[in-house]
Amino acid sequence: MIPANRIVGKQVQFMITCLCDTFYDHVAQASVELLEQVGCLVDVPDGQTCCGQPAFNAGDWESARKVIRHTLRTFTGDQPIIIPSGSCAHMVFHGYQLVFENGTDAEKEAARTLAGRTWEICDFLVNGLGIQTWHGRFDGKISLHRSCHTRGSNTYSAALQLLRSIDGVEILEFDESEQCCGFGGTFSVAYPNTSAAMGTLKIDKLTAVKPDLIGAVDMACMLHLSGLAEKQKRPFRKMHVVEILLQALRNAPTNPPVIHS
Template structure:
């Protein structure tokens, strides 16, 4: 008789922004993964994935942080994170960082092959097609640049949201257009970033949605900040929070609105 297959061991890369600003996304991620049959651990030795340093051209610092992440997640069957941006760094850019270092290139590629963004992992690897969550509202989804262009995340979150009872999903104009966050871009070019965020808010309003959902907290913080400045009541959640039924908590940026 064939023995039952053990649960896949998943290491959660919780990301810096989730750790510092929105831990509920991490808790929602663990809940979704455990509901899908995974054993989940959060390695205490993990650190920043190194994307800010990489994007700023500080390759030595990016390599140092990448080595720490590779070591921290070496023992897991899969590495999963609730961010297309961070997981793109691990999956796409880690092998690039070590292309001239055969020993670390092998380890980086092995990690990259086991690494996935949360919703794409749930959809494409685990094959989850049902969800018991409820959300009463009209939702529009913002496609983050790295997840969309580096990892091909487009339909997966929409399919998962379509299973949420009470939720109506509508498309905003130019859903794939950058919100202006871009990591360090919003710091280097604040006026351009603010204009892009304002256009994104206009597109959200045009959709008629009362809720914005996305897969990257950086984008959601940027957009919610612009919504706050424009005194717009649209609520903002990470897709994991909606799928895990954690929308009873204040929305992202909600405490800053008057």
């Protein structure tokens, strides 16, 4: 599903994602700073909005196509597109191809080309830029939520590889790591009871091993899990993997300005 031989390079475009654009600006900022730390020149196309996934998952493919066409128009060029979300990346790899199944040749080609440029950020660092270990220090026991839409991709293994190479990081094993957080976009409001029950169980499992923080490669899962936890008056410390990586660099005793692969 993920194209072989995706475009690599250090001049990149950054997809903010609608969730980071509205709620999690610090994750978007950390992503850009991180990419610059590893020597990338980052462009953020101004006209970008959302990848179109909410409508796609809801079954409204007509609306999804409208948004996707906009995204295809916005991310022109031939640079890699870096996304701090396994879910939005999955949407480009999978959903974009599916909605244009009966589309024009030009649409199909545009969707394929975009997929060939798209990288989830952890996947890009390890498998795009070839960074095998991470510099710096971060002290913490981490439960790393898997984020379902990274299934079948290299995102989770890449995130684990980088985190495990950092001095002071301990990755905790927890029960039912394959299970979903219960978000699922509009599923969370159409199936509110099931969704909340799934999320509550997920929080139980993530926190049972007493982590210092919960890490994720997708803020959509975090939106749901932290929203539930807060309502249940058991908030937890949460960080996107890019925030941990950036913090590790800043904690390094000797801080090299740029990591070269």
